[in-house]
Amino acid sequence: MTEAFRRLLRTPQGALSIALLILLAAVCVAGPALAPYDPEQIDFLGRFSPPGALHWLGADQLGRDVLSRLLVGARSTVPLALLATLLGTLGGTVIGTVSAYLGGRWDEAIMRTIDAVMAVPGLLLALLLVSTLGNGSFNAAIAIAVAFAPGMARVTRSVALTVRNQDYVKAAIARGEGGGWIVFREMLPNVVAPVVIETTIRVAFAVMLFATLSFLGLGAQPPASEWGLMVSEARRYLHQAPWIIIAPSVAIGLTAIAFNLLGDGLRDALNPRDER
């Protein structure tokens, strides 16, 4: 694992992603301490202040400091996107591995059902789920997790199918181990690496989906300084104060790029044969 990490750091995209992620983690941990202003402090005289010495990234429609909102807002997006991906991965991995273990008709039935569920676009499924669960950040994260599970199940199953035919699994079956033991102790640990790569790329997607739900008014609620919500609220002032839109847009983009780069870097680092 340390060898793989060293290889990751040696690629330009790997190094860049680690640098961005360290920055992101720092902002998530220390955001409120770094913020020059209270992110919810309203200042009507300072409305729409352009970026300058007083407000480095300008002030928004209520005179709130955009930089402070960005720094504090990282907390309302990134941890929940991580949680959503983790839950979705967990669910999908178990379904995929069990499906591969059962094989035959059961496998066929589970996979066809998953294909069918995946015919509903992820965003639509998330929208429907949030409207049943109620608006809010946590519900949005749950909805994203559910929307992710089928895709993760498909990826895991294809990996687990090859694991299923390995000698150590056959040996466990021959020993007469129970189904639970084989799935959780023999198969799951061996599907981890490819799943990790897929998960990393999905975090980027979760960040985007989460921001999108907030943008549509279904995720984080005002006055939260969630990035998607910030873009949504600033949209009406696009002409007079473009900086209120650009700053959170860049933050979302950079976060997603960091995880996408990490995913690609990991893929290269864990498959050293493939030079591209």
Next chain:
Amino acid sequence: MSASWLLRRVLLIAYTILVVSLLVFGITQVLPADAAVTLLGENATPAALEAVRLKLGLGDPVWLQYLRWLSHVLTGDFGVSMRTGQPVGPEMFAALSRSLLLAVGAILVMLVLAVPLGMLAALRQGRLVDMFTSLVSYLGVSLPEFVTATLMLMLFADRLQWLPATGYVAPLEDFWDSVRHLVLPVLTASVILIAHVARMVRSETLDVLHSDYIRAARLKGLPEPVVLLRHALRNALLPVVTIVALDVGYLLGGIIVIEEIFALPGIGRQLVVAITARDLPSIQAGALIMAATYAVANSLADMAYAFLDRRIRYD
């Protein structure tokens, strides 16, 4: 492509629609909404509410309601919108046609831009074009549609004033005005496709260029353009068909946001309106039609793949 393969595809589409109908119906059952109240308003008398519930069969067991809904859907009757009182089916299919205009436009823009970009990146590996392509790819997959859309609005509609910001004009009404209104939504929707496909074409072209038959073609003394266009392009494009099919899913999800931002009355916007208004028949119809569109598009892509690659036989 044998008859049995086609039959299997049709069965899979039917199964997809069945599963999605169960899923969507299940979700709409849990939705915190009372159809009778949505229909009559908060101030309706209890007696009137009861009469509507009886008429809609809301007191019946859920499975009976599901079967009744499904049997109506199968005859093409999606019910009546609680918001407008109009039949949902025709409204949704009209919206779908506007969305398809957007989707097909995005796929065309993608093919025109992404394929040459990807091939060029592969041929000039490590050079400026290659770096530019990977930058575009990373930006494309890392910016959510609402960000791309808002930035496009800001640049092309607000600053430069080249294009109208929102709205929709039917192509038959005024063709050029229709195109002008479609440019920004189409460009927004194509960004993520361009990102995916350019990357895919690049890596496939690289694979093909290192293959034995390309070496053989060059050793035979064929001119380079012939090698590239006749031998490399065709094989590099095959996997693109698959990724386009998968991207239809992204595209259908993406148009929800894009239509909302550009006020384009497609199926995505209809769905958002329906979800906000708790208009159950519209939600059910919209989600089902969207999923069916995806399933059909996927099957078409599979067929196209089999047609292009004669080595694959679906029996």
